Amino acid sequence: MIVFVNPQVCRPENRRFPLSLMSVGAALPDGVSWEIVDGNRPSVDEFDDVVAHVEARRGTADPVRAVALTVMPGPQLVSAVPLSQRLKARYPDLPLVWGGFFPSLYPAPVLDADYVDWIVRGQGERTFVKLLDVLDGTRDPGTVAGLGFRTEDGERRIGPERPWEGPDELPPPPYHKIDVDDYxxxxxxxxxxxxxxxxxxxxxxxxxxxxxxxxxxxxxxxxxxxxxxxxxxxxxxxxxxxxxxxxxxxxxxxxxxxxxxxxxxxxxxxxxxxxxxxxxxxxxxxxxxxxxxxxxxxxxxxxxxxxxxxxxxxxxxxxxxxxxxxxxxxxxxxxxxxxxxxxxxxxxxxxxxxxxxxxxxxxxxxxxxxxxxxxxxxxxxxRGDAYGDVDPLSGTPTVLEEWTRPEWVRWMTHEDPDVPWMTPELKEKVERFVLVLQSRFPSIHDRRTRGWGKALARMVAAGPWRRGRYDRTGLLQAVRRMARVPRPHPVEYGHLRPSAEAIR
Ligand code: B12
Ligand code: SF4
Missing domain, CATH: 3.20.20.70 (Aldolase class I)
Incomplete structure (x- = not known):
């Protein structure tokens, strides 16, 4: 059995079909069993659920052969690192695989982390099937396009890119493998x-x-x-x-x-x-x-x-x-x-x-x-020379755990990056403008501000919007704070959006 894990990336109420893992699972050969553990579901503890799968299968004809995580830059990385460390500490011999945007775009720090054994870069369906042969000892990892790993000498090896296939060439979504209504x-x-x-x-x-x-x-x-x-x-x-x-x-x-x-x-x-x-x-x-x-x-x-x-x-x-x-x-x-x-x-x-x-x-x-x-x-x-001689990643972390620090999470989410050219004053200018605009023109996505709060904020913002003055937003901030509906789930991914939250 393969256990796929979708580490927590969003609040439970925002969870959606875990499409990445559904796609990779659907492409597994007949006879390979698989399950998805989704950390975005309210009652799921990713670590405990993986352990439960491993223990339940131990000694059977179909033990867990690998745990495979999907990892997107940002909050999902923050969940994936400690989870992978704990799993590796508990099951040192169980292969741990990362796929998705983070290991695809930032393979070096992932391969340097000794708690991740394999990375799948780019499209995962075909590469993962080949990886199963590697795990069985019937295929040389060096021959697998899209696969990254450490050699026995601890060197990073990243295979050539795998040409990818379009949706029509891939299996249909395996809706039977998830609780559709829960998403x-x-x-x-x-x-x-x-x-x-x-x-x-x-x-x-x-x-x-x-x-x-x-x-x-x-x-x-x-x-x-x-x-x-x-x-x-x-x-x-x-x-x-x-x-x-x-x-x-x-x-x-x-x-x-x-x-x-x-x-x-x-x-x-x-x-x-x-x-x-x-x-x-x-x-x-x-x-x-x-x-x-x-x-x-x-x-x-x-x-x-x-x-x-x-x-x-x-x-x-x-x-x-x-x-x-x-x-x-x-x-x-x-x-x-x-x-x-x-x-x-x-x-x-x-x-x-x-x-x-x-x-x-x-x-x-x-x-x-x-x-x-x-x-x-x-x-x-x-790719290639998009930035000419400039290395856009110079100064970014080389150690995986560092990427999970608040400043780098803000960097990856493009929400509040610490980049030298963006001063706090400039960020604040944008945030104040957004506050006035979104008060004057309430967003249809805003389901957290009560109706009276939206109406009042709209009135308060009318003058500043007309005059094009966004510097005095104290009253607007107070209105929106008071009119806030509490979140249905208290789960936070911690340290995101501090400045945006503070200003609203
Ligand atoms: C869904 C989604 C989310 C959801 C995740 C919900 C969930 N439970 O899955 C949410 C909304 C939380 C989210 C958040 C973010 N996201 Co997002 N998200 C997407 C989106 C729209 C779809 C991903 C998807 O499911 N695709 C369908 C599957 C089938 O494709 P796939 O994920 O690429 O998976 C394939 C491969 O990547 C690989 N693979 C993936 N995982 C694994 C795992 C294993 C084990 C293996 C073997 C292979 C593998 O194989 C899969 C099948 O071929 C993509 C855009 C896109 N269309 O790709 C952006 C995207 C991935 N997100 C992105 C980003 C940057 C973010 C954020 C970090 C920032 C932001 N501001 O949006 C935030 C972080 C949180 C925050 N601040 O709120 C970027 C990533 C690019 C980059 N620079 O890294 C994308 C590409 C959007 C974009 N155009 O910029 N996101
Ligand atoms: S249009 Fe540009 S920004 Fe949008 S997905 Fe394509 S390359 Fe990215």
Whole structure:
């Protein structure tokens, strides 16, 4: 048996299908048994549950052969490190495997940690099956593409990249291996929300983006027929009424968007996805109509900056004029845009922040309904020479445990990174602006501020928003603090978002 572990990454109420592990498990050969231990479920203790599996199988014909964790940068790493250390201390001979974005992008510190035995880089389905042969002693690890390990001399060995396959070539989601209903939650889209990923990768090359490092500049898209077959199952068997598509770049070709919209329409789902601004601008009115009629409710766009120079320096291949145009198009079709901005590149953060804040104001004039998402720029490991001679990771930890320190978690989540060019004053400027904007235009995602608090904050923020003054936010902070609904689960992932929380 293989035990897959999804270390805690979010609060229990935000848990979603553990798609990464479902995908790897589904590709195991017949006869290999597997289970998922998901630390995001409220009653699960990851360590105890793994131990229970190992002990229950000890001495049987099907003992636990390996424990395999999925590890995303950020809070999941904070959970994964102590869990792996404890498991290795308890079962020194049980192979421990890491897969997912963290070991794929930062393989060196993981391979230097003696409590992780193997890493799977990039797509996991095929590499993991080959790893099982290695564990059985029938395959040389040096011959396995996508596998990383330490040699007997303690040297790091990372195999060549494994060419990856598209969704149509991989097994369907093994919904029978999870308690589907336990992962279906209300969201702003509906009462029974699920998640789905219908493509892999992205063909663009934005310099800050980890997706390019993981998959190269390529995307493979599932056929609409297959996507809708899986969604139809969730609707029919589990009463799902809404879906978030996790694809990094949902719209690749207009013909695909139209076919998917037509096939989805009978399902009556409300749905959310991420798109490039330019991709949707290329769509005809007929396509926008088909998408709207199929239930498309909100689209996340990476707008990134209010400066065309900064967009060019990111290789974003996009202009602010296009973002304004898509804001107008979405308004016309009654689809809510969610614009994400990445503040403060190293060159001239202050000027860039001012320009972007002005641009966001302008954008609100075009489409007052848009939702704002903000990040701070943090370098991400890149392929090839994206940064020329500059090493974007110089100064970052070489020891795995160091990555779990609060300052590095803030760095990985792009929420409050300690980077030399971002002063506390600049961060505060952005945070105050966001507070005024989100008070003036309450977010539909905000289910933690009581109705009266939203109404009062809206009134209080009207003056500062009109005057473009965001420096005095004491009253707004007090209103929002008092109007806060307590979280359903007290579980925190500890030290995240301290400054953002403090200011609200
Ligand atoms: C779901 C998700 C989350 C969920 C996780 C919920 C959960 N319980 O799983 C939540 C919302 C908590 C989350 C949080 C974050 N996320 Co996230 N997330 C995703 C998302 C949308 C989908 C991942 C997914 O399930 N894909 C489907 C599966 C099938 O693909 P996969 O995960 O890549 O898995 C394959 C391989 O990676 C590999 N693999 C993965 N795990 C394992 C394990 C083993 C053992 C093996 C062998 C192989 C393997 O094999 C799998 C099958 O091929 C991706 C975007 C994307 N589409 O990839 C971003 C993404 C992974 N997240 C990312 C980031 C950065 C974060 C955050 C750290 C920051 C942020 N601001 O978003 C936060 C951290 C927490 C916070 N601040 O709130 C980045 C990672 C890039 C990077 N630079 O590292 C991504 C790519 C988004 C992006 N475009 O930038 N995230
Ligand atoms: S378009 Fe989005 S997913 Fe694609 S490379 Fe750029 S930021 Fe990454």
């Amino acid at each position: 279906i939650h209300p969201t702003f889209l509906g009462r029974r929300g699920a998640v789905y990923q219908a493509s892999i990768g992205c063909p663009y090359g934005c310099k800050f983006c980890g997706v390019v490092s993981m998959w190269g500049r390529r995307e493979k898209v599932e056929t609409p027929e297959r996507t809708v077959r899986h969604l139809e199952y969730l609707v029919r068997e589990h009463g799902v009424d809404s879906v978030h598509f996790y694809d990094n770049n949902f719209f690749l070709k207009e013909s695909h968007a139209v076919e998917l919209a037509e096939r989805m329409k009978p399902l009556g789902l409300k749905w959310w996805c991420e798109s490039r601004v330019d991709a949707m601008l290329r769509f005809s009115d007929a396509t926008w109509r088909a998408l709207k009629e199929s239930g498309l409710t909100m689209v996340f766009f990476g707008a990134e900056s209010g400066s065309n120079d900064v967009l060019a320096s990111m290789d974003k291949n996009l202009t602010t004029e296009q973002t304004l145009e898509v804001a107008a198009r979405t308004r016309e079709w009654g689809i809510v845009p969610e614009f994400s901005f990445c503040f403060g590149g190293p060159e001239d953060p202050e000027a860039e922040i001012d320009t972007t804040l002005d641009f966001i104001r302008e954008l609100k004039g075009v489409n007052p309904d848009f939702e704002l998402i903000t990040y701070f720029y943090t370098p991400t490991p890149q």
